[in-house]
Amino acid sequence: MKSEELFNESKKFLPGGVDSPVRAYKPYPFFAERAKGSKIIDVDGKTYIDYCLAYGPMVLGHANPEVMAEVILQLKNGSAYGVPTEKEIELAKMVVKKVPCADMVRFVNSGTEATMSAIRLARAATTRNKIVKFEGSYHGAHDYVLVKSGSGAMGLPDSPGVPEETTKNTILVPFNDEDVLLDLVKDQGDSIAAIIIEPIMGNIGFIPPKKGYLEFLRKLTSENDIILIFDEVITGFRIAEGGAQEYFGVTPDLVTFGKILGGGFPIGALAGKKELMEMIAPSGNVYQAGTFNGNPISVTAGLTTLKQLNHSFYSEMNLKGEKLRDGIRDVLVENDLNYQVAGLSSMFQVYLTEKEVWNYEDAKTAQIDKFTHYFQTLLNNGVFVPPAQFECCFLSLMHSDDDIQNTLEIIDKGMKTIKNL
Numbered sequence: 001m002k003s004e005e006l007f008n009e010s011k012k013f014l015p016g017g018v019d020s021p022v023r024a025y026k027p028y029p030f031f032a033e034r035a036k037g038s039k040i041i042d043v044d045g046k047t048y049i050d051y052c053l054a055y056g057p058m059v060l061g062h063a064n065p066e067v068m069a070e071v072i073l074q075l076k077n078g079s080a081y082g083v084p085t086e087k088e089i090e091l092a093k094m095v096v097k098k099v100p101c102a103d104m105v106r107f108v109n110s111g112t113e114a115t116m117s118a119i120r121l122a123r124a125a126t127t128r129n130k131i132v133k134f135e136g137s138y139h140g141a142h143d144y145v146l147v148k149s150g151s152g153a154m155g156l157p158d159s160p161g162v163p164e165e166t167t168k169n170t171i172l173v174p175f176n177d178e179d180v181l182l183d184l185v186k187d188q189g190d191s192i193a194a195i196i197i198e199p200i201m202g203n204i205g206f207i208p209p210k211k212g213y214l215e216f217l218r219k220l221t222s223e224n225d226i227i228l229i230f231d232e233v234i235t236g237f238r239i240a241e242g243g244a245q246e247y248f249g250v251t252p253d254l255v256t257f258g259k260i261l262g263g264g265f266p267i268g269a270l271a272g273k274k275e276l277m278e279m280i281a282p283s284g285n286v287y288q289a290g291t292f293n294g295n296p297i298s299v300t301a302g303l304t305t306l307k308q309l310n311h312s313f314y315s316e317m318n319l320k321g322e323k324l325r326d327g328i329r330d331v332l333v334e335n336d337l338n339y340q341v342a343g344l345s346s347m348f349q350v351y352l353t354e355k356e357v358w359n360y361e362d363a364k365t366a367q368i369d370k371f372t373h374y375f376q377t378l379l380n381n382g383v384f385v386p387p388a389q390f391e392c393c394f395l396s397l398m399h400s401d402d403d404i405q406n407t408l409e410i411i412d413k414g415m416k417t418i419k420n421l
């Protein structure tokens, strides 16, 4: 297999043979040749229905024709200027129009940069140092938040190279637990700058907030002058036009974006209330900068993508998601399995546990050894889901009824494989 050969070659030049840890799985990852719509095709010519979708960004499917056309036009006019462009205003306006908490936007290059900058801003605004994050949440690969993270960082809770001095100000709490936070804020509220949360946990599978939990957080943070940051790098523009904050009707002080916002190109953003955003340099003195910030290619792709994400788009995505999740539930019933099907709109995951999953500890009861076999069966049969139990799967607009039907048959095979293990 050419993928296997490439992986062996790759390991000589790239640590672990990949550029991001989650991409490596046993015995070797397939190498992509091209992708179109709901499909990704590997270098050996095999086609997969893609539910990884680059870990979230490709909400319109791969190689969306409008995005391609606009990006090609922009490319001909140059790909980076180091001076502002009108399109940045256009994209910022679109974000402000769609997202409840957004008065102003700063474009950066990744979700990681967005959360790093949002935390710096929150610390500056409150002149406090501590931040609170949730066990199993992932906010990118920078030092402040690399403590019991989800995603590829699972199992590397404290990476070597992250000084204790950096993470001693990061306090971990369990998701969906009001009492722990009440006690924490009572004790230390006046030294906490921000609570950063994925309003739906998407890097430990899929965990929704309990009813009223986000409202509780909003009230607690407001009363204690703590800045509430929603990390909507996954949920932004996926769950609803205005993200999870629109869906749940809870407005944070700051929000971070990435993934979908770049229409398949690298981007990140932080957005929020004007008073806060105007503290960012050069209008204020909270430093944030980047050579490629707001670069015209990503901005063009983002604009062309966001223009296509209207109300009917979300209705359609909700239907696709429901159809797939209902189908998986049927497969589980037929196989007499009691696993958890989690998800909302175009996000989903099957937890291989009989326990309902409301936090990190619950998620950890999933049988990850079985997941490996399940994943391999899907892959062998032409369905690509992220290679880890604690990632989330995604649908795109291009996933057809046929794709979903085929996928359900293959998931049935996957479940039959692990049933008797």
Ligand SMILES: *Cc1c(COP(=O)(O)O)cnc(C)c1O
Residues within 6 Å of the ligand: 109, 110, 111, 112, 113, 115, 138, 139, 140, 141, 198, 202, 203, 231, 232, 233, 234, 258, 259, 267, 268
């Ligand atoms: C992917 C992700 C990030 C990091 O974004 P990058 O663009 O990979 O740096 C941050 N937060 C959440 C919730 C994510 O899913």
